[in-house]
Amino acid sequence: MxxxxxxxxPRVAQWAVVIFVGVTVTFLIPRFSPVNPVxxxxxxxxxxxTIDPAAVxxxxxxxxxxxxxxxxxxxxxxxxxxxLIQFDLGPSxxxxxxxxxxxxxxxxxxxxxxxxxxxxxxxxxxxxxxSLVGYNQHRRWAQALERVVIVVYPTPYLIIALxxxxxxxxxxxxxxxxxxxxGTPALTWDYISSILRFGFLPALSIVxxxxxxxxxxxxxxxxxxxASDYVQYAELAAVPKRxxxxxxxxxxxxxxxxxxxxxxxxxxxEGALIVEVMFGYPGLGSKLFxxxxxxxxxxxxxxxxxxxxxxxxxxxxVDLLYPVFDPRVRLR
Amino acid sequence: MGTIIETNNLRAYYITNAYxxxxxxxxxxxxxxxxxxxxxYGIAGESGCGKSTLLRVLLNAYxxxxxxxxxxxVYHLDGERVNAAEMTDEQQRDLRWRTISxxxxxxxxxxxxxxxxxxxxxxxxxxxxxxTKSESFALTANYLRDLGLPEKVMASYPHQLSGGMRQxxxxxxxxxxxxxxxxxxxxxxxxxxxxxRGVIQMLKDVQQNEGSTLVLIxxxxxxxxxxxxxxxxxxxxxxxxxxxxxxxxxNPRHPYTRFLIESLPSLDSREERxxxxxxxxxxDRPPSGCRFHERCPLAKDICKTIxxxxxxxxxxxxxxxxxxxxxxxxxxxx
Numbered sequence: 001m002x003x004x005x006x007x008x009x010p011r012v013a014q015w016a017v018v019i020f021v022g023v024t025v026t027f028l029i030p031r032f033s034p035v036n037p038v039x040x041x042x043x044x045x046x047x048x049x050t051i052d053p054a055a056v057x058x059x060x061x062x063x064x065x066x067x068x069x070x071x072x073x074x075x076x077x078x079x080x081x082x083x084l085i086q087f088d089l090g091p092s093x094x095x096x097x098x099x100x101x102x103x104x105x106x107x108x109x110x111x112x113x114x115x116x117x118x119x120x121x122x123x124x125x126x127x128x129x130x131s132l133v134g135y136n137q138h139r140r141w142a143q144a145l146e147r148v149v150i151v152v153y154p155t156p157y158l159i160i161a162l163x164x165x166x167x168x169x170x171x172x173x174x175x176x177x178x179x180x181x182x183g184t185p186a187l188t189w190d191y192i193s194s195i196l197r198f199g200f201l202p203a204l205s206i207v208x209x210x211x212x213x214x215x216x217x218x219x220x221x222x223x224x225x226x227a228s229d230y231v232q233y234a235e236l237a238a239v240p241k242r243x244x245x246x247x248x249x250x251x252x253x254x255x256x257x258x259x260x261x262x263x264x265x266x267x268x269x270e271g272a273l274i275v276e277v278m279f280g281y282p283g284l285g286s287k288l289f290x291x292x293x294x295x296x297x298x299x300x301x302x303x304x305x306x307x308x309x310x311x312x313x314x315x316x317x318v319d320l321l322y323p324v325f326d327p328r329v330r331l332r
Numbered sequence: 333m334g335t336i337i338e339t340n341n342l343r344a345y346y347i348t349n350a351y352x353x354x355x356x357x358x359x360x361x362x363x364x365x366x367x368x369x370x371x372x373y374g375i376a377g378e379s380g381c382g383k384s385t386l387l388r389v390l391l392n393a394y395x396x397x398x399x400x401x402x403x404x405x406v407y408h409l410d411g412e413r414v415n416a417a418e419m420t421d422e423q424q425r426d427l428r429w430r431t432i433s434x435x436x437x438x439x440x441x442x443x444x445x446x447x448x449x450x451x452x453x454x455x456x457x458x459x460x461x462x463x464t465k466s467e468s469f470a471l472t473a474n475y476l477r478d479l480g481l482p483e484k485v486m487a488s489y490p491h492q493l494s495g496g497m498r499q500x501x502x503x504x505x506x507x508x509x510x511x512x513x514x515x516x517x518x519x520x521x522x523x524x525x526x527x528x529r530g531v532i533q534m535l536k537d538v539q540q541n542e543g544s545t546l547v548l549i550x551x552x553x554x555x556x557x558x559x560x561x562x563x564x565x566x567x568x569x570x571x572x573x574x575x576x577x578x579x580x581x582x583n584p585r586h587p588y589t590r591f592l593i594e595s596l597p598s599l600d601s602r603e604e605r606x607x608x609x610x611x612x613x614x615x616d617r618p619p620s621g622c623r624f625h626e627r628c629p630l631a632k633d634i635c636k637t638i639x640x641x642x643x644x645x646x647x648x649x650x651x652x653x654x655x656x657x658x659x660x661x662x663x664x665x666x
Binding site for chain 1: 393429434442446455456459
């Protein structure tokens with residue numbers, strides 16, 4: 001009870017405040033933009049044809065209502081919240097009147113599937129290999145590996161993705177170049193294996209980049225850890241190396257890693273924009289990219305809102321898990 | 333009671349080469365000593381005199397830049413002479429904790445902060461014995477009870493313990509497998525005197541229960557007076573005097589030891605204590621001759637050029653000083 005009141009509740013409150021502020025800012029920014037999407041739309045419609053002025057006025061009223069742009073700013077804001085609570089994000093501007101929800105739920109499983117797997121794989125691999133290299137930093141193999149990763153690390157996803165496409169889809173076409181899957185969605189081996197086949201290259205390019213980042217982080221953290229008195233002492237006492245790496249080095253560097261994992265998983269809803277666009281992957285990233293190029297505010301806002309909730313929830317979970325990973329963090 | 337560890341003309345230098353500038357710090361220079369089985373051997377000296385370096389070499393746990401450039405460390409284990417430099421890694425691992433153990437300096441940070449005390453004990457025990465977790469927990473609980481430590485520390489994390497308790501837990505952790513030879517590096521430093529007393533008592537208990545040999549390093553002559561059977565005085569990487577504790581305290585012969593003993597506060601006298609003039613020499617360019625001559629009020633010409641040898645001036649009382657040597661030869665001439 002004390003735990004709930006003094007540790008959990010304040011953090012949940014903080015989470016709610018972050019989301020509230022995030023949503024408010026998301027609501028305000030497009031409204032401060034000089035471009036009015038309704039004018040844009042009507043302008044586009046009336047560019048090459050004349051429409052009865054009365055019909056235009058009626059159309060404007062309907063659209064303002066649909067887009068949530070009628071009434072004063074405060075009225076709009078309240079209406080915005082009312083709809084949000086019902087998970088109604090409005091229609092897409094570009095593909096009117098398809099609701100934004102439909103777009104997001106079409107892209108979401110692809111992105112979540114791709115990014116959860118790749119984030120967890122690159123996180124585990126990065127920590128394990130990075131810490132091992134940090135622990136064995138004077139060994140030849142560790143130094144060689146570190147040099148390779150240092151070259152890969154600053155290479156943008158774009159280049160990695162391009163190289164992978166060239167090698168594995170063009171010169172040696174073992175994997176498809178674009179798309180998410182083949183055939184009709186069903187729980188058959190054919191369909192599932194095609195998901196894996198289509199997802200392999202995008203996943204690989206994300207894993208390579210994410211691995212490099214986490215490798216460098218884990219290496220730096222473990223390098224300072226092995227100089228600590230308790231690691232030195234355990235080594236002196238001939239405690240097995242595997243135990244030292246796992247329970248002494250990695251265990252003591254877990255906090256930043258857990259932080260990174262939760263925030264990466266939270267930020268997943270933005271999609272892996274570049275990779276998805278490069279591979280024509282049907283996830284949220286592609287949708288976001290199309291929406292941005294078409295000024296489809298409702299879709300952009302929908303994805304941004306999802307991402308705000310995701311990141312805020314990610315940090316809430318990290319905060320709640322801190323005491324599990326470090327007994328020195330007091331429940332207060 | 334035989335010798336358990338000896339060094340012969342041991343020289344250990346820190347050799348660094350940064351940007352083409354070679355620097356050699358002669359932290360341990362030509363030290364020969366024999367430590368007897370079952371005794372408490374104290375090594376005293378001021379900061380930077382090479383005490384901790386000597387300990388690392390005795391423990392055979394040193395990495396570059398520290399290099400043994402001459403002499404040897406020999407263990408006598410179960411009647412066998414083992415040269416420390418010739419041991420394989422495996423032999424070394426077998427020896428640690430079971431036979432030779434170490435209580436570190438600054439024990440505040442030697443316990444893994446995210447591991448419960450009992451798990452740390454299990455890590456250390458299972459590294460050398462084939463035990464299950466519950467067996468090592470039982471072993472630990474027994475041992476802590478023998479040493480008078482509360483059993484609740486087992487489930488604690490290091491940060492939940494006081495400094496003195498952490499130090500005691502560390503001593504228990506170092507001696508859990510009843511090693512024959514225990515090295516302790518400043519085990520009481522950074523503890524207040526009340527806690528120090530408890531820690532000293534515990535070291536005594538641990539040493540006496542199994543008749544282990546304790547090599548105790550500290551700059552605190554008071555701790556030596558309480559614990560040590562024999563004391564070696566180190567100055568600037570050299571052994572300058574070695575004798576039974578009482579002899580060192582009551583009849584020190586080397587001028588440096590005399591300064592050291594005279595500087596101790598005493599309950600009987602309220603005189604101002606003299607400090608040794610000058611500063612300890614830098615060990616990358618030690619003074620010629622006797623390393624103490626620059627600070628020694630008795631220094632003669634010979635002290636500036638010729639290094640005094642360690643000689644036995646009385647039974648089991650060794651010192652390295654030209655002046656003392658001369659006095660003795662005069663006395664025997666008369």
